[in-house]
Amino acid sequence: MYNFAFHRPTGLRQASNMLGKLEEAKILAGGQTLIPTMKLRLASPGNVVDLNAIADELSGIELKGRSIVIGAMTRHADVANSDVVKQHLPALAYLAGLVGDPAVRHRGTIGGSLANNDPNADYPAAALGLGATIHTTKGKYEADNFFKGLFETALGADEIITKVSFPLAKKAGYEKFRNQASRFALVGVFVSKRGSEIRVAVTGAGSNGVFRVASFEEALKKRFAPKSLEGLTIPATGMNSDIHGSAEYRAHLVGVMARRAVTRANEFAAGEGED
Amino acid sequence: MPKVSMTVNGNAVTADADARTLLVQYLREGLRLTGTHVGCDTSQCGACVVHVDGKAVKACTMFAWEAEGKTVLTIEGLAQNGKLHPMQEAFRENHGLQCGFCTPGMIMTAVDMVNRKGHDLDDPTIRHELEGNICRCTGYHNIVKSIAAGAKAMA
Numbered sequence: 001m002y003n004f005a006f007h008r009p010t011g012l013r014q015a016s017n018m019l020g021k022l023e024e025a026k027i028l029a030g031g032q033t034l035i036p037t038m039k040l041r042l043a044s045p046g047n048v049v050d051l052n053a054i055a056d057e058l059s060g061i062e063l064k065g066r067s068i069v070i071g072a073m074t075r076h077a078d079v080a081n082s083d084v085v086k087q088h089l090p091a092l093a094y095l096a097g098l099v100g101d102p103a104v105r106h107r108g109t110i111g112g113s114l115a116n117n118d119p120n121a122d123y124p125a126a127a128l129g130l131g132a133t134i135h136t137t138k139g140k141y142e143a144d145n146f147f148k149g150l151f152e153t154a155l156g157a158d159e160i161i162t163k164v165s166f167p168l169a170k171k172a173g174y175e176k177f178r179n180q181a182s183r184f185a186l187v188g189v190f191v192s193k194r195g196s197e198i199r200v201a202v203t204g205a206g207s208n209g210v211f212r213v214a215s216f217e218e219a220l221k222k223r224f225a226p227k228s229l230e231g232l233t234i235p236a237t238g239m240n241s242d243i244h245g246s247a248e249y250r251a252h253l254v255g256v257m258a259r260r261a262v263t264r265a266n267e268f269a270a271g272e273g274e275d
Numbered sequence: 276m277p278k279v280s281m282t283v284n285g286n287a288v289t290a291d292a293d294a295r296t297l298l299v300q301y302l303r304e305g306l307r308l309t310g311t312h313v314g315c316d317t318s319q320c321g322a323c324v325v326h327v328d329g330k331a332v333k334a335c336t337m338f339a340w341e342a343e344g345k346t347v348l349t350i351e352g353l354a355q356n357g358k359l360h361p362m363q364e365a366f367r368e369n370h371g372l373q374c375g376f377c378t379p380g381m382i383m384t385a386v387d388m389v390n391r392k393g394h395d396l397d398d399p400t401i402r403h404e405l406e407g408n409i410c411r412c413t414g415y416h417n418i419v420k421s422i423a424a425g426a427k428a429m430a
Contacts, residue, residue, distance in 0.1 A: 006294045006340060028341075035336050036318055038295075048294070052341060077330075101407025102387070104318060106330040107337065181319070183406065 002044040008053045012160065015049055016137050020158035022047040027160065029073060029112035032104050058162060061085060066168050072111025072161040077102070079110060090268045091172035095122050095190070098176055100183055111161040117153050117209055119240070120184035122176065124210040129190025129201035130172060133165040149208045169194040171224060173265025175257045179244055186245055187253040191261040193224050200258055205250040207240045216258055224266070226259035279339045283308065284352030292339040299323045301339035302349060310350035310379050321408030324380040325349045331387035350379035362386050362425035371421030373412035384408050385422040394430040396423055
């Protein structure tokens with residue numbers, strides 16, 4: 001990896017200022033993507049701004065009214081094991097427990113995952129699939145307006161995610177078909193039902209990152225059951241195609257994972273589905 | 276070169292580290308603690324697992340300076356007074372290793388597993404928890420046996 005200078009701000013404002021002033025600056029949160037990417041020289045930031053000195057200020061999980069609010073530096077392991085999340089939004093705890101492996105989950109953060117917007121990451125599916133609000137040092141974004149394509153978000157260069165607010169859903173589920181080597185989602189589908197609002201968000205499959213499937217959402221409005229999705233498919237155009245799976249294969253998996261996610265959502269809602 | 280200081284296996288230590296020096300390089304090259312291995316260098320194999328402030332992490336995916344001031348436990352810190360740690364003893368007893376390359380990471384992961392999940396670990400739990408540790412020799416069977424036995428012995 002190319003060498004760089006590192007900085008350890010002790011406050012959020014200081015961190016934002018550094019990002020604004022330093023050349024080729026990158027935020028280091030959990031480092032579970034940034035460090036491997038730097039090793040491969042896919043990223044070569046001149047400056048790394050580490051948020052771990054202010055991790056306490058940016059961490060925590062709280063039930064606020066009808067939402068769960070999670071600090072940006074909260075580690076995946078803490079979301080997966082949180083009693084609040086397990087009780088009120090079990091699909092989110094379940095998803096967090098599927099990221100990487102136990103050691104990766106001890107470091108990786110929710111803010112880092114969302115800001116990176118890897119097309120195969122899990123958290124973007126949860127944010128879009130629940131209609132989360134992403135709070136930053138400059139304001140807030142609805143998930144529908146946050147993800148802008150491969151590794152692209154609405155975030156400005158000196159903008160930092162501070163917390164994410166997930167509205168509680170009556171039903172929510174996630175199902176993921178893993179790449180056997182990397183454990184990333186080859187296809188992951190997050191579904192939710194909140195009042196009359198149905199969301200189906202897909203990660204891993206789209207060549208432009210996470211996306212919603214309007215036809216599936218429409219079908220689930222009549223009845224939130226896997227049967228409602230039977231026979232429904234999505235076109236292979238716009239799907240990723242690589243050595244791990246063709247576009248057609250991924251398109252097919254979207255349907256399969258969506259039906260399984262609905263089943264899991266119904267199980268969670270019935271107080272089952274823990275495994 | 277700048278210095279980085281931390282507590283490793285109970286000892287206050289200081290060694291040179293570049294910005295890009297990984298924790299695993301710091302341990303192996305800076306402190307000559309070569310029990311922590313580098314297998315894949317891509318966060319997948321788990322041969323480099325150590326504990327930082329009591330939690331298992333992949334030392335190839337953390338900069339040394341991120342551990343400044345923290346408490347690190349490596350495989351060398353498990354045995355006490357010349358006596359193997361119960362988890363190490365269980366791996367020896369149950370033939371939980373063949374070439375041994377993955378073993379330090381396996382054992383550090385196993386101890387972390389016990390810290391989080393308790394002493395009564397069933398096979399599915401152990402196998403699931405081992406998803407970040409790869410062994411190319413054993414087929415895992417004896418590793419799973421070793422961890423179940425070691426977990427009990429740690430009680």
